[in-house]
Amino acid sequence: MVPAWVLLKREILFEHDASAFGGASDSMRRPRSGEEGEKSMRRARSGEDGEISMRRARSRHEEEGSTRRSRSRHEGEGSTRRSRSRHDDDLRGGREESMRRVKFRQEEGDSMSRYSMRRVKFRQEEGDSMSRYSMRRASSRHEEEEEEEEEEEESIRRASYRHEEEQDESVMRFLSYRHEEDLRAGRGEDSAPVRSRHEEDSWRRGSAGPSRTGGTSTTVKVPSRQDIKDAILVYLQSVKPDAHFANPPQLSSLRLLRPTKSIPQLCEDIISVVIASADKNLVAFYAGPYRPGNNLKGGYLIYDTSKNSLSAVPQPPFDYSRADLGLGSVVLSLKEGKEDTYLLAELTKKRGCTTPKAALSMWRPSAAEWVVYPASFPPELCLPNCVFQADMCFSYRGSVLCWVDLFKGMLICDLMLHIDGRPKFRYIPLPQQSMAYDRFEHPWRAEEFRSVACVDGSIKFVTMDGYGQRPGNELSLTAWTLSTDLCHWNKVNECFVRDIWESKNYLQSGLPKILPLFPVLSMNEDDVVYLVVTRRKVVGCQVEYMGQYLLRVDMQHHKVSFCPQNTEQIRSQPFASQCSAYVSAYHKGKVKARKVEACKDKELIWCT
Numbered sequence: 001m002v003p004a005w006v007l008l009k010r011e012i013l014f015e016h017d018a019s020a021f022g023g024a025s026d027s028m029r030r031p032r033s034g035e036e037g038e039k040s041m042r043r044a045r046s047g048e049d050g051e052i053s054m055r056r057a058r059s060r061h062e063e064e065g066s067t068r069r070s071r072s073r074h075e076g077e078g079s080t081r082r083s084r085s086r087h088d089d090d091l092r093g094g095r096e097e098s099m100r101r102v103k104f105r106q107e108e109g110d111s112m113s114r115y116s117m118r119r120v121k122f123r124q125e126e127g128d129s130m131s132r133y134s135m136r137r138a139s140s141r142h143e144e145e146e147e148e149e150e151e152e153e154e155s156i157r158r159a160s161y162r163h164e165e166e167q168d169e170s171v172m173r174f175l176s177y178r179h180e181e182d183l184r185a186g187r188g189e190d191s192a193p194v195r196s197r198h199e200e201d202s203w204r205r206g207s208a209g210p211s212r213t214g215g216t217s218t219t220v221k222v223p224s225r226q227d228i229k230d231a232i233l234v235y236l237q238s239v240k241p242d243a244h245f246a247n248p249p250q251l252s253s254l255r256l257l258r259p260t261k262s263i264p265q266l267c268e269d270i271i272s273v274v275i276a277s278a279d280k281n282l283v284a285f286y287a288g289p290y291r292p293g294n295n296l297k298g299g300y301l302i303y304d305t306s307k308n309s310l311s312a313v314p315q316p317p318f319d320y321s322r323a324d325l326g327l328g329s330v331v332l333s334l335k336e337g338k339e340d341t342y343l344l345a346e347l348t349k350k351r352g353c354t355t356p357k358a359a360l361s362m363w364r365p366s367a368a369e370w371v372v373y374p375a376s377f378p379p380e381l382c383l384p385n386c387v388f389q390a391d392m393c394f395s396y397r398g399s400v401l402c403w404v405d406l407f408k409g410m411l412i413c414d415l416m417l418h419i420d421g422r423p424k425f426r427y428i429p430l431p432q433q434s435m436a437y438d439r440f441e442h443p444w445r446a447e448e449f450r451s452v453a454c455v456d457g458s459i460k461f462v463t464m465d466g467y468g469q470r471p472g473n474e475l476s477l478t479a480w481t482l483s484t485d486l487c488h489w490n491k492v493n494e495c496f497v498r499d500i501w502e503s504k505n506y507l508q509s510g511l512p513k514i515l516p517l518f519p520v521l522s523m524n525e526d527d528v529v530y531l532v533v534t535r536r537k538v539v540g541c542q543v544e545y546m547g548q549y550l551l552r553v554d555m556q557h558h559k560v561s562f563c564p565q566n567t568e569q570i571r572s573q574p575f576a577s578q579c580s581a582y583v584s585a586y587h588k589g590k591v592k593a594r595k596v597e598a599c600k601d602k603e604l605i606w607c608t
Contacts, residue, residue, distance in 0.1 A: 006577060008252055010275045153321055157321075238258065239256050273287050278577040282305075286298065286300065300314075316372070322350060325389060328393060331343070332399075332401070345361070358377050358425065388403075391406045399414055399415045407439045408429065434465060450519070453523070456523075459482040463480075473497060474497075479521075500516065511535065518574060520576050531551040532570050549565060
């Protein structure tokens with residue numbers, strides 16, 4: 001029975017190294033007695049009529065004293081009246097002075113307010129003038145930046161052309177050398193005669209002249225870039241699939257067989273493939289070392305399980321100014337009338353731009369050519385020092401393309417929402433409750449402890465919180481589900497690694513407490529995660545591989561089951577796909593009864 005979904009090895013041949021006042025008062029004097037009073041009193045004491053004279057003198061003295069007192073009172077009242085008058089005058093003068101001062105201050109304030117109003121108006125006019133000037137400067141800077149970008153693109157194109165010319169020249173020299181070596185070997189000559197500098201330069205340029213054998217060499221035709229692409233495409237079309245499907249947690253394999261005797265010389269570097277994405281019955285591969293922007297040999301392969309066939313897709317037009325975003329190739333299964341077809345989309349970014357710019361290249365078999373759509377990244381990915389690197393990609397709801405950076409978030413593009421022919425991208429960050437990691441500071445790969453997949457029509461995210469920062473018994477395996485409006489994450493289940501170690505089946509297996517890696521979500525079961533456990537031992541200064549196990553963890557019912565892994569060692573996250581569910585009845589027998597004899601004259605290309 002063909003399983004509903006399978007686990008495939010994504011990578012085998014290539015490995016990533018895990019490696020801020022006092023005022024004084026006037027004194028008041030008493031009035032002194034006059035001299036006349038004193039003389040009269042002395043005369044009165046010395047005279048015979050002392051008593052009478054004393055009385056007379058005393059009465060006169062009293063009269064004089066009363067006169068003086070009355071005069072003094074009169075003078076005091078006059079002085080009081082004068083002081084009052086002066087005080088009243090002072091008050092009136094002070095009031096008038098204060099009134100004049102208040103009036104002066106009011107006039108001065110009015111003058112200052114008029115002056116400040118004139119200054120404010122002047123500043124406003126000056127600000128308007130400066131804003132117009134800054135707008136003109138900004139417009140001028142924008143035009144200068146556009147001119148600089150155009151010059152940069154032109155220089156990049158020129159550098160690309162020079163690189164192609166140098167590469168063609170090197171290929172020409174190599175083929176000429178091989179041709180002359182073959183001619184020399186056919187004549188049985190052991191060594192070439194000594195040539196002059198002119199002959200050596202002529203030989204290196206591939207022009208006619210004296211050859212190594214002493215004769216006249218012919219000019220060797222150097223294949224053009226289009227000739228190389230055609231040769232690679234013919235070679236990829238000769239590759240045949242060999243599928244071996246098994247029910248999870250057993251690992252399935254998809255081998256690609258190539259004829260050993262028909263490998264062109266230009267295709268010797270294409271020795272492996274890497275799974276990029278899958279959708280329904282289709283699986284997309286990167287063939288060879290090719291990636292967008294690296295100008296290496298290779299292309300794309302599309303495996304269709306319903307037909308058990310492979311189709312080759314050529315590279316997009318080479319553009320040195322474009323760079324890949326990691327695993328950026330998404331395959332989308334489509335229906336055109338009664339025929340099944342597909343869409344292959346490749347997301348790239350522009351090199352050396354202050355503001356990141358994107359380009360979405362699309363391939364349809366009916367058009368048989370790549371169409372490039374320029375686009376812009378969301379504002380969240382246009383911040384300084386912000387790097388988005390896709391660790392996986394997939395399709396959703398039949399029209400949504402998804403690229404996932406397991407350290408940051410997810411970039412989506414709905415093909416139904418194109419605006420003026422430009423794709424519109426949207427950024428969805430990972431749950432805020434999950435631990436944040438920096439790709440350039442974190443020494444581990446994200447696939448070791450995180451994964452995202454589309455499970456039964458929902459996008460799910462599983463993470464091992466605390467990985468690399470806490471002991472293994474404190475790590476928690478947490479599952480999240482993205483809402484249908486693609487706006488927020490909902491926490492679904494959580495279990496600890498110690499619960500896996502303490503489960504009945506794990507204890508019966510006799511395995512030590514080994515930290516599981518590479519979580520993979522089940523494609524048809526909610527809350528089920530598959531993990532890889534690798535057993536090793538240290539012998540001297542070396543670490544020996546002892547075996548691997550694939551664990552099935554039911555997070556909701558807390559059940560753990562496992563099976564030994566008998567294939568080659570799993571060094572990267574397994575790839576989950578539902579492609580096995582689309583194997584037709586005609587091909588089911590062929591998939592089951594795959595003969596070993598078919599591999600005698602074939603060389604295996606392992607699916608990585």
